Amino acid sequence: MILTIDNVITPEELTQLTETLSKGKFVDGQTTAGWHAKLVKHNSQLETTFPEIKTLQDLVINALQRNLLFKLAIHPKHIHSLRFSRYEQQMNYGSHTDNALMGGKQFFRSDVSFTLFLSAPESYEGGELVIEKPEGKLCYKLNAGSIILYPSTFLHRVETVKTGTRLVVVGWIQSLIRDTSKREILFDIDTVRRSLFAKNGKSVEFDLLAKTHANLLRQWAE
Structure with missing residues (x-):
């Protein structure tokens, strides 16, 4: 499942990120x-030694953790390996798959990748994120403050x-x-049960969906 969320950070957080990053050194x-991937990464x-990098990472992680749609769709266990990337004229990143394990000494699995856009799309030409699927390519260039999440397998x-x-x-x-695919099944069931609850409150149908959602989560969670 590919998911985009608008305004995952506030305008104030976006300003804090961009102004702080303008003071940092990029390598x-x-x-x-x-x-x-080194062969195609430009x-x-x-x-990583920038004094305020931990503050910026925590800002992004906290914004994600307070977003209900993100939590329902992704079921995050660890949000990790955040990087602040800059592409200037003639820079690109060729076709690649993200590493399955990241984090150095403490390995984390990469199930879901994300890109949080900090630049307004009209402020640069090119630079689209292209996700390559068997049925064709999908191109994304989101508004500043918006995020795309997608399976790391692509x-x-x-x-x-x-x-x-x-x-x-x-x-x-x-x-x-x-x-x-299991995350998507859970997300669909949860979406329906929340919609039923909003319309009819607690009902027999809601209870059955809640039971199914809980039992699948119990069976699949790691």
Whole structure:
């Protein structure tokens, strides 16, 4: 399941992120790429020693954790490996798949990848996120403050930036539910049961859906 959420951070948080990042030093993004992704990764990333990087990471994680749609769809266990990436003119990231395990000494699985857009789409040309699916490619260039989440199993790329600067936060999530199809089933059931409750309150039908959702979650959660 591919999910986009508008305004996952507030305008004030967006301003805090962009103003703080403008003071940071950006280094070659290849330093954090896998051995094969290094061949196609051409961007820059905020230096990990930047004094305020933990504050910025916590800001993004807290924004995600307070978003109900995110929690219902993703079932996050660990949000990890956040990187602040910048693409300037002629920079891109060729087709690749994200590493299955990340985090250095403490390994986390990458079940879901995300890109949080920090630059207004009209401020740069090119730079679309392209997700490659068997039935064709999907292109995304979201408003500043909006996020896209997608299975980490997909091949994807970032098109060349022709003008302007593309500033984003990328990161990964280890979900309580490893399998993307099972996450989608749980999300659909939860959406229906919440809709029924909003219309009719607690009913026999609601109770059966709630029971099914809880039992599937109990069976599938890791």
